[in-house]
Structure formats: C-alpha cells, structure tokens
Amino acid sequence: MKNSLPKANIPQLVTFTLLAMGCHIQISLNITRLRAQYSQALIDQQVALLTSDVQQQLTDWEHTFSRFDETSELMRLNNNTDQWTTVSAELFAVLQSAIYFVAKTQGLVTPTLLNSICAAGYKQSFETLPKRPLVAKQTNAIGLATDSSQCLQRPRLTSSSNEYRRNSSKNSSNTDDNSSHQYIERIQLRLLANGEHQVYLPTGMALDLNGYVKGWCAMQLAEQISKSHDYPMPCLVDMGGDIAIGVADDQDINKPIVWGIAVAKAQLNTTTAQVENQQDEDVAILAISSGAVATSGQDHRRWWHNNQWQHHLIDPDKNAPVVSDVLTATVVTTNTLTAEVYAKYCVLLGVKQAMAWLKQHHIAALLIATDNQVIASPAILPNLVQLKLVQPNLIAS
Numbered sequence: 001m002k003n004s005l006p007k008a009n010i011p012q013l014v015t016f017t018l019l020a021m022g023c024h025i026q027i028s029l030n031i032t033r034l035r036a037q038y039s040q041a042l043i044d045q046q047v048a049l050l051t052s053d054v055q056q057q058l059t060d061w062e063h064t065f066s067r068f069d070e071t072s073e074l075m076r077l078n079n080n081t082d083q084w085t086t087v088s089a090e091l092f093a094v095l096q097s098a099i100y101f102v103a104k105t106q107g108l109v110t111p112t113l114l115n116s117i118c119a120a121g122y123k124q125s126f127e128t129l130p131k132r133p134l135v136a137k138q139t140n141a142i143g144l145a146t147d148s149s150q151c152l153q154r155p156r157l158t159s160s161s162n163e164y165r166r167n168s169s170k171n172s173s174n175t176d177d178n179s180s181h182q183y184i185e186r187i188q189l190r191l192l193a194n195g196e197h198q199v200y201l202p203t204g205m206a207l208d209l210n211g212y213v214k215g216w217c218a219m220q221l222a223e224q225i226s227k228s229h230d231y232p233m234p235c236l237v238d239m240g241g242d243i244a245i246g247v248a249d250d251q252d253i254n255k256p257i258v259w260g261i262a263v264a265k266a267q268l269n270t271t272t273a274q275v276e277n278q279q280d281e282d283v284a285i286l287a288i289s290s291g292a293v294a295t296s297g298q299d300h301r302r303w304w305h306n307n308q309w310q311h312h313l314i315d316p317d318k319n320a321p322v323v324s325d326v327l328t329a330t331v332v333t334t335n336t337l338t339a340e341v342y343a344k345y346c347v348l349l350g351v352k353q354a355m356a357w358l359k360q361h362h363i364a365a366l367l368i369a370t371d372n373q374v375i376a377s378p379a380i381l382p383n384l385v386q387l388k389l390v391q392p393n394l395i396a397s
Contacts, residue, residue, distance in 0.1 A: 011257065014043075016051050020058035021066070023214065023240025027054065027221070030234040030257055038231075046231050054221060064090055065213045074209060082203045084190075091209075092189065092197035097337055098212045102184045105345040110184060111207050113314045211344060214242045215294060215337035222246035243293040244336045256289040260385065266297060266327045266368045283374045284366060286383045288332060294339035296347055297328030297368070313347050325351050325370050332364040332383055351375065 012032045018025045029050075034043050066072040070079075077085050087095075098111040188200035201207070218239040225235045226246025234257045235246040245259055262282040286293065298313060298321075314321060329346035331339045342363060346354035351369050355377065358365050364380035376384065 014047050016047070018051075018055055018058065020055070021062050021214065021217070021239070022068075022210070025058070025240070026238045027225070028236045028238075029225070034231060034233065050225065050229065054225075057221070057224075058217070061090070061213070061217055064088055065094070065209055067208055067210065074207060077199060077201055078206045081201045081205060084198045084200050086196050087199050089197055092191075092199065094209055094212050094216050094337075095187070095199065095207070096189060097216070098209060099184055099187060099189075101338075101341045105341065105348075107184075108316060108348045109341050109345050110316055111209055111212065112184060112187075112205050113208055113316060211296070211340050212337055214239045215244075215292070215335070215340035218242045218244040218336040219292065239336075241295045242336045242340050245288060245290055245292065247290050258287050258289045261286045261288055261293055263295070263330050263366055266372070283368065284376075285385050286330075286332065286380070287385045288383060291332065291334045292336035292339045293330060293332050294336055294343045295328055295330040296340060296343035297326070298324065298347065313344060315348065324348065326354060326367050327370045327372075328368045329354065330366045332380060 011030050012035050013028050014031050015026060015028045018027075029047065031043055031047075034046075063069065063071075064073045067074055067078075069075060073088060073091055077087060077091070095111065102110050183202070183205075186202045187205070190198050190200075192198060218237045222235055222237045222244035223246060225237070226232055226248045232248045232250070233246075234248050234251060236259050237244045237246065243261060247257075251257065263284045263286065265281040265283050296313065313324075315323075324347050326347045326349070329343040331343040331346070333339045333342065342365070346358070346365060346367060349357060351367060354365075354367060355375060357363075358377040358379070362379045363377060364383060365377045366380060367375045367377075369375065
C-alpha cells in the first residue's frame with residue numbers, strides 16, 4: 001500500500017522472529033516514542049534483552065503445554081488419569097478457558113480430541129509430518145503513513161451460552177477413546193487452600209490444548225511487552241496467525257496506533273512458485289487498534305496420511321477432520337484465545353450456520369468458502385479498510 005504523507009509520520013518499527021511451539025512467531029514493536037527519548041544503542045539493547053526473554057518464556061511454555069514431549073506438564077497430566085494431579089497456574093488457566101468454550105460452541109470445539117487427531121496421523125510436530133510442497137506466505141511488518149499511525153502485518157494462515165449438542169445424560173462411565181470427549185463435565189478443577197492448582201482427568205480422556213495455547217500465549221506476550229516491560233512498547237504479536245495487540249498504558253487514546261492486518265488468500269497444496277505469484281492476493285485488510293485477530297482453517301496445517309490429505313480441525317461427532325464449506329475463518333475480538341476458538345467454530349459449523357451465528361452475536365469475521373468466495377459479517381465492516389476480493393453482495397446483512 002502506498003503512502004503519501006511525510007516520512008516523519010511513518011511509525012518506526014522493530015520486528016524479530018522466532019520459531020517455537022510448532023509455529024513461526026513474529027513480534028513487531030512500535031518504538032516511535034522510545035526513539036524520541038532514548039538513544040538507538042539503548043533501544044537495541046532493550047530489544048535484544050526482550051528477544052531473549054521472550055525466547056525463554058516460549059521455551060518454558062512449550063515444556064508446559066507440548067503434546068510432543070512426554071515430559072511436558074500436559075503429557076504428565078494425560079498419563080495420570082483417574083487421579084488428582086497438581087498442575088501449574090498456566091495450564092490450569094488455559095484448561096479452564098477451554099472447558100468454558102465447550103458449551104459456547106455447542107461441544108464442537110473441545111480440548112479432549114488428542115486421540116482423534118493422533119488417529120488422523122498428527123502424532124509428531126507439524127514440520128516433520130509427511131506432506132507435499134506446501135508453503136505459507138511469510139509475514140512482514142510495513143509502516144502505513146496515516147493520521148492514526150498505522151502499521152501493516154501480514155499473518156500466516158494456518159485462525160448467552162449454548163447448550164451442548166451432545167446428550168450429557170448418557171452413561172458417563174463409558175471410557176471408550178472415541179466417546180470420552182463427550183463428557184467434558186467429568187474433568188474436575190480445584191484450587192487448594194495452599195494455592196496449588198489440581199486437575200482430575202478421567203480414564204480414557206486425553207487433552208490437546210495447542211489451539212488454545214497459541215492464543216493465550218500471544219495475548220500474554222502482548223500484555224507483558226506493552227505494560228510490564230521496563231520500556232513498555234505498543235506491539236503486535238503473531239503466533240502462527242493468532243495475533244494479539246499490546247496497547248501501552250500511556251498511549252494517547254485520542255491517537256490510537258492502528259495496525260493493518262492483511263488477510264491472505266487461502267491456499268491449498270501451494271508450491272513455492274505459486275506463493276511468489278500470489279504475494280499480493282490478500283482478500284482484505286483490517287484496521288485494528290486493540291484486541292486480537294485469529295485465523296483458522298483447512299488450508300495450511302495439512303498433512304498426508306492414509307493416502308489422503310488430513311487437517312487439524314476435528315469433527316468430534318466423527319472423530320475425524322471436518323468436511324466443511326468454510327476453507328478459512330478470520331475472527332476479530334477482544335482476546336486471541338477467544339478469536340482462535342470462534343474461528344475454529346466457524347469452520348466446523350459451515351458457511352450458512354457460521355454466518356447466522358456471527359450475526360446473532362455481533363462478532364466480526366471474514367469467511368473464505370471452498371469456492372473462494374469471501375464473506376464478511378456485518379460487525380467486521382468498521383475494521384475493513386480495503387475490501388479487495390470481498391464482494392458487496394457477499395456481506396451478510
């Protein structure tokens with residue numbers, strides 16, 4: 001996107017990238033105000049320290065939440081069913097949120113599908129899974145010169161309470177691997193008087209918290225960088241398409257920093273050459289000054305298993321990757337964990353039901369259907385600064 005304002009109005013960004021928790025992580029820092037107060041040497045030193053701190057934090061979280069490390073806290077919990085297990089406050093918090101969203105999504109988005117996703121071939125870290133050439137677009141942060149001091153981020157695409165769709169009055173003693181996920185209420189959480197957090201996981205149940213964890217971690221990092229750091233900075237944290245925006249406490253509320261987030265065209269079985277030809281094929285650009293954006297879909301996190309493509313969005317009714325006419329869903333909301341859950345829910349629902357639900361609950365979202373049509377919910381219209389492939393007749397009314 002071209003800019004026509006003086007260079008002085010272009011925000012000054014520092015961006016660093018990391019690889020952790022099975023995804024590419026990009027953190028963009030808006031150092032415009034720091035540059036006016038401190039030397040470049042001091043800023044460079046603080047960014048280096050921050051990068052090291054973030055890397056260590058991600059390493060610690062990976063050892064807590066990884067399902068590919070048998071020594072992780074999550075896998076110790078999975079291997080110690082039918083008893084109370086002491087867990088960290090972090091695992092407790094993420095699991096508590098995951099359980100909360102089971103009812104919110106009619107049982108479709110649940111953390112209890114580890115056995116099903118392993119049965120689909122996802123038994124090891126994604127980058128090691130067998131697959132044909134599949135390349136996602138890289139992210140780049142570019143300053144947009146506007147009155148609101150905008151910054152552009154191109155994310156990778158990898159995205160009142162309802163009743164459970166399942167009959168929870170069924171015999172809860174059934175511990176078959178294919179049905180145990182139906183009884184989310186059998187997971188128990190408790191906080192002891194001494195401050196310990198404990199979880200009871202029933203026999204036959206195994207947890208996969210990956211989707212929730214990415215969203216939770218992105219928001220935690222954004223809050224830490226923008227509020228708790230020695231030199232608080234507005235920032236954007238992108239964890240494999242789960243994006244959180246950090247707003248510094250001393251930011252001028254009358255001049256918010258607006259981040260432009262390009263929603264890329266969904267790609268299936270993409271070769272490197274095709275990606276190079278599709279760099280400008282974003283379907284829309286969103287303007288976000290706070291909160292979070294997440295994209296989930298069937299297009300990126302795919303692998304070849306049993307002579308067919310598999311993906312990570314499991315239909316809990318069939319214990320297999322869902323077949324949906326929603327290729328990807330991008331949701332804008334207040335925090336990244338919620339955005340991630342709702343994006344996944346939209347894919348699982350399908351276009352018609354997803355759009356009805358989004359409209360009913362006034363949730364901002366863009367859906368890309370399997371026929372490549374891009375459909376916008378009414379609530380996202382204030383965030384759309386460039387429609388591109390979004391057709392006027394495809395904006396839900």
